[in-house]
Amino acid sequence: MAALLLAQEAGARGGSFPSLTAAIVLPALVGVAVALVPRRRQEAIRILGVLGTVATAALTVVIAVQFDRHEAGYQMVSKHPWIKPFGISWHLGVDGISLWLVVLTGLLFPIALLGPKVHKDLKAYTAWLLLLESAMIGAFLSLDLFLFFVFFEVGLVPMYFLIGGWGYANRTYAALKFFVYTLVGSAFLLVGIIVLANLHARSSGALTFDVVELAKTPGIAGSQLLFLAFMVAFAVKVPIFPLHTWLPDAHTEAPTAGSVILAGLMLKLGTYGILRFAIFLFPKAAKELAWLWLTAAVIGMVYGAVVATMQKDLKRLVAYSSVAHLGFIVLGAFAFTRQGMQGSVVQMVNHGISTPALFLLVGWLYERRHTRQISELKGLWKVAPVMGGVFLFVTFSAIGLPGLDGFVGEFLVLVGAYPTAKWWVVVGTTAVILAALYLLWAFQRVFQGEPDEANRHMPDLTMRERAVIAPLLVLILALGVYPKPLLDRIEPSVAKLVEHVQAEGGDTRQEPAILAGPPAEGPTP
């Protein structure tokens, strides 16, 4: 079936290579291949897994290279009917909002696969990871709401098994909580999608799940109920306070690879869904209800930061820091200004680099010390200077130190949101300060001081581990110093979305002149 799809597509596009379809199909095929390899052939499984994820990463880079940075609309679109009676099609496309998330997916999976040690059943583990990659890329590329929902939901299954099968002590509970929470959210999303399609069918006579077509349904832009139905699903995924309670459990109990993917990519499905679907389809309702989500986001930022400060478990601390950081992304999205939304997209990518790096480090710490309790770790800088240095570097990125990637996104969000959401920004900025507090304090307790007997013999990062985390460190620095290639490609699509919101939102409030000027190049530190 997959081969058929690819062949059909290659034919339809005059022989040019269907990169988007290939990026979705390839990991799934390799995943199936891994499942067919006998369990004893550990090496074959490992090689197959690495080859599959690296090849997919290469494909996503090809997509980024082929991407035309002056084009605001969807590129490399491929569309084939799938379930004709329901008007559902295999409809993919990439634009500035999704491009970097796809590339990030390609980058993080080889890292997740190679980084942590796998203590059992490598075969199933590799197969689940590959299927998860397929679902993630599919969700970021889908332009058909049904297709998006399919990938959105199917991604839960591998993640559920990864947490439930390879996680820590309380894994079964955490996996179930994660699954059921998300499922309740997506229940509303599915009903929302179906109702939207039915409304569209009633006005136009044709049943379709095409996002662009559905956005044209008369009277949809202001539908608050539908907007909320979509938002509930995405808010659980992000997660936005107070729907976040599944996240600390899932993150803490998940194996390192699970945490890396969960924090780096799966949470982004929520914020991506907000930008791509909730705001795009219902701009008027989004504007009217922005106060609600801005408030929730800001509460989440401050609450996440405060709770993170009090954590005794290092992994739980990083998990709560995600709650705080994701609030930033939501704040930027509901600012409805170019810089705010651009910052929101940039921040998705940044958080997808620094938090996975933190989870990797915490995972490696656990592999060595078999504890994540901050109180039991002490003076590790002395025994593992490389790990300490890397940890500090990544911490700085998460805090948003100028010159590193985190600063670019946070700055854009704060500048962009200030004109439209002043007081929320004022409160939200405190979270930046708190982030410095809890992350640096944690660093101080774990890495500084004199190591006690238990910590004296911890080995430093191995060459393999250094090689795995190096790409993330390079990106942290590169995107901090020179974010232009990133911003250039995000800019046109975000500008288009903002225009769409202004036109459909029916709001007379204009962007301040300083922001509505020529496309911002972003801050140059």
Add this chain to the structure above:
Amino acid sequence: MASASLAQAATLNLPHVEYSRFLPILILIGGALGILLLASLVAGRVAQAWWTVLSVATAGAAGGAACWLWIDIQQHGPGTAVDEALRIDGFSVWFTFVICSAVVLFSLTADGYVQRERLGGPEIHVLALLSASGGLLMAYANDLLVLFLGLEILSIALYVMAGFHRRRDESGEAAMKYFVLGAFSSAIFLYGVALTYGATGTTRLDQINRLLTALLASGGNRNLALAGMALMIVGLGFKVAAVPFHTWTPDVYQGSPSPVTGFMAAAAKAAGFAGLLRVLLFGLQPLRDDWRPAIWALAVLTLVAGSVLAIVQTDVKRMLAYSSINHAGYVLVGLHANNADGVAGAQYYLLTYAFTVLGSFAVVSVVARRGDDATSIEDYRGLYARKPLLAVAFAILLAAQAGVPLTTGFLAKFAVIRAATSGDDYSLGIVAMLVTAVAAFYYLRLIVTMFATPEGVDDEHPDSEGSVAVLTRQRAGLRVMPATSAAIAVSVAMTVGAGLWAGPLLDFAKRATIFFPG
């Protein structure tokens, strides 16, 4: 004297019987009787597999005849047979496929089961074929009495099948319970038929439809018809296990031989729904404003009670019983929509559910081992380590029932919910989707148990000597017979295949509802 009775016979207006138009029913009955006859001739000298082959061939032939009927309907449009007692349309053809598929999968599963339990012989296949013929009669019925006839043929064979495992007390108990409550519900249904006859003067569905429309137009009293409607809903609600008429389900499902339970959940439920859809959507369509609120309440109760009660079960067969109640709720959602999309959704749901549930019970009957007793959730712990393929297949079938995308289970739920939200009332759609999240819990719990490390096996070193010994011991007694694995393979292939390549079947479901009057 003789000439007088002859004259009387001459005035008796015998209908013209178009045998070819209900050929599938005739094939099933003929096949069943043929197998019985053959069995009496060659008793004990034939391998068990032959009875399975014959039964599968009979059901296959009936399905083939339905294909031929469908082609005929495409060319000449739907029609009636036997003085309009039967209705031959896409709906009948669809349910012929549902029930014949159920017979095929059941016979394949039962093959291994009767050999393992030493219950050999052709009887179980004969009973299934006869029961299926009753189910078809219900789906073809254009007359309430024919519907009742079908209901009885279906049920009486099922009562015997429920008690088929002679040496198990639970099996006998299940048969008794099913029989007493089933007879009771048949009586209630018959009473409903009588009252409807009293209100309209006919038992033919098309005439009931016409007369009720006239009655409502003239502002006449419809109380008698309402009472008849209510009793018929109760009677058929029992067969499809809608809450609050479900109380027999867990006990009967648990006690019956595992393959029979699957057949009950697939075929009996489908037949019950075929009758319910015919009666409400066609015969009692003029009373839609009266029955729709009742079905709404039934659907919500069935969805919620089925899923919530399934959570607390510790026995897999009981859990699947409550899950089958829950599934009935989704079909009721399609029925409540009262439009062509809803019927198509309900039909699609019942066909795909037949495959998932029969596949599931095929797995259950393997894991239950000799004696059919190992059905607690704990018996599934570590199934993946012992029988990886079996566990993966079961996981896929359970995921489909939970409504995971890329399976038919998801599309079925999608179809009925789409029909339910096509109007301005989204309440049922939202309830149905939220219930899906609750239901996912118990399917997942079972899946997790299957993939957990078995008792006594070292998690870190599954290849150590001790672990291998434990596994070998646990593997003993878990034999998957070839026919059973064929049934499971077909179910999984259908569930995933039609989930991916979804267009044709959905399209067929849509076109098979052309009977819908509007």
